[in-house]
Amino acid sequence: MRRRSLLGLSALAALPLAGCKTYRSDETPPPIESPATSPSSPGGGTVPDPGGKVMLGAYTQLKGLSTAEGIALRERQLGRPERIVHRFYSWTDTLPVSLSYVTSRSTVMMSWRGPGYQQVTNGSADKLIARAARRLAERKVPTLLRWAWDMNRKAVSENAASYVPAYRRIHKIFQDEGAENVSWVWSPNWNSYPDEDWNAWTRYYPGDGYVDWAGVSGYADGQTPGDMFDQFYETYAARKPIMITEVSAVDRGGSTKPDWITAFHAWVKTRPAVGAVVWFDTDTHPGSTEKWRIDSTAASLKAYQAMSADPVFTG
Template identity: 65%
Template sequence: MRRRNLLGLSALAAAVPLAGCETYRSNDAVPPVVSHPPPSGGASEDPAELPPVTEGGGAVPFENGKVMLGAYVDLKGMGANVGIDLRRRQLGRAERIVHRYYSWTDDLPVSLAYVSSKSTLMISWRGPEYKEVNGGSSDKLIARAAKRMKQRKRPTLMRWAWDMNRDFYKWGGPANNQDTEGYISAYRRIHRIFREQGADNVSWVWSPNWNSRPSEDWNAYTNYYPGDEYVDWAGISGFAQTQSPGDMFDEFYATYASRKPVMITEVSAVDRGGSTKPDWIADFRDWIKAHPAVGGAVWFDTDTHPSSRENWRIDSTAASLAAYKAMSNDPVFTG
């Protein structure tokens, strides 16, 4: 089943971004960056001075010195199984993380034939408005989802209500009366129900966007952090226009790398012509290798995003594919 059907929003696709990115153009103005103070309870006022985490990840454990390189693959004219198989043949290995999107009311998958034994599934599960969770009316739906995840009997990454610090999703703080505490309460409630149902194979990925919108103090991503006991992976998404990997991810890394393994949960770059995209991929590879708490990176590998003309594919050009293959073949990025 294709993502547009999964999300059930194809009629609104032109107006609402369906994944973690929006309509980026090479000549867009770069939006301002909101400052994200470290979460309360941190061990230091300067997390960058602390050594990075060397363990953690829950049911999908972090391996020190290794990076799970995966992707959301959705290629024009191909089903998920065909697109993922193409990438396996191009890269010479299976995706370490296979990323898929599901709507709030969808039946979450007990099994997917195209997720190999060498791959870990990451589910990005859309959220409703916070009141639907916090009021208890969704408890049965959540319990049903938890039971299905338990039936998978395989470690699975769960990324609920991502990019909550942006203004284009109904589960975002801007759409919920700036109620960041409401997001935290909803996240914790879902986590609790999964635990009660015995879905211990689920590893929880909390995943804001690198750049909050609106760029206001109340909307800083640190205000949405559910707490260390509810998060297995600290994830961050970012789509580069003119920004370097450090521009997007340094601050997040400094804030969380001493307490949680870090995952780049959605990433790609605008091709601004020439060697800009392969150069960016090479820079991304170098950035990850210089930041040892990063244990996962998930490319947004698609040319079907309904609200963007950008080609986010790894093989949008031969040079981009070569740069990506070089990253995939690096010993740090596990095969």
């Protein structure tokens, strides 16, 4: 389901870019690692897999409320803070060192929009990337970074052959700049568009050494959780902790949405490699009239509260 034209939250600040390292643009990236030979990194990196538990969080942006007010409302409704606070940023945004509405009880996940991948691989964006890396390093706390999400739903010119070296280049620059607190979330959509072999999400996987969390997003419109996520789970669960990075369901009236939340709750509980779930909790999405928020109806909120209260979802 096409649903995203989210813009960043701030304009590019006039910060100096001098003094950055030089990164070679003519380096040939190593071949994409195969499942049989690629080395595994520790599960979750600096944001570790909770091991049999699930970190339940959300992107929360509610009509008529500030971000802080929306997050506070959810804490009252659920009886606890969001375990992951998800925010979106454009490519040229200055990534935040701190967010006033996020306490030490929550981990931030930043979804950072990608440009045309050639802007990364040709070296022209190295200074911008290095500045972003230094900003996140300055945070000094574990931070989830989800770069160029849903890469399998883009134009034909933006494909795996250009995505993988771009992802790896950004990863290297972050390492060189000392952003060791970053936990890397690779995150395609559950269904590719166009649905062609060259655009399959497996082709975009940059390799185990570059990924801490294997994430997948999906918005249900008649599909079961298994329809959407089983194949991804079966592909990566033995290699990486799994994160459902964006999820919600279209409300088709009656009990359709709370029933889907209940089914999703059950699906996650029987998939022990799922270590995090991040709901798309909003009714302000540009161009969409769908109320993705968890309390769009009283029954939906009750189903979500039941999931949140489950001891498994206390990671």
